[in-house]
């Protein structure tokens with residue numbers, strides 16, 4: 001799976017029980033429309049904004065977008081395709097930055113889950129599955145950016161590197177992985193530093209401050225800047241999908257993002273319109289610029 005060092009630019013609910021038992025507010029996401037593909041080797045994607053799902057970090061013929069190729073919970077899901085061989089492996093993500101970071105801490109996280117699909121035509125390593133990531137600021141101060149990175153869930157590392165299920169949807173409750181009461185194993189990719197692939201730490205262990213020397217130390221106060229799902233890098237050809245990304249902080253209602261071609265529930269489109277340039281967005285944009293300028297890459 002991803003064994004490359006950080007090498008791509010990233011810019012950068014009810015009660016307190018887990019989402020699978022809680023009533024989540026379903027947000028139907030229908031935008032952006034269409035599949036974004038980038039044949040080039042440098043990351044490309046939608047412009048950075050907050051409170052909207054974005055197709056990002058796409059390179060080497062990677063593709064991501066809402067389609068009906070693998071319908072889930074309705075008529076659509078987030079489609080991913082990475083056709084390139086390992087030497088020039090494809091990458092594609094979808095990500096969402098929170099406009100309001102109030103209460104968005106690791107210590108306050110009360111649910112995190114997603115559904116993924118691996119098409120049987122994929123020839124990537126048998127344990128590769130679409131990945132779920134939390135975009136983190138380790139010290140909780142967004143004005144310091146050298147401590148930012150990704151907490152990354154890949155089922156294989158909580159599952160003895162077993163081959164992934166194919167041609168079927170799998171629901172992974174990362175926060176309560178397989179009902180064990182323990183969160184799944186998470187690894188850390190710190191922008192501009194590298195990958196801490198310890199593969200023994202669950203969420204509680206990260207919150208307790210366990211870290212490899214040279215990497216930022218996380219805590220209950222680490223901020224969750226946003227959510228990310230994707231494929232690659234370092235994978236041979238892979239096709240799959242993601243749907244129903246659920247997150248919850250504290251006692252706020254859990255939110256489930258259901259990716260759909262159209263909003264079939266008859267309600268209004270519930271993918272929030274991106275906010276105007278607020279202070280928090282300006283801050284994120286600043287982060288984005290500084291990170292982009294350094295031409296870093298990540299898992």
Ligand SMILES: [Ca+2]
Nearest residue numbers: 137141142144
């Ligand atoms: Ca910081």
Ligand SMILES: [Ca+2]
Nearest residue numbers: 072073076259
């Ligand atoms: Ca769906």
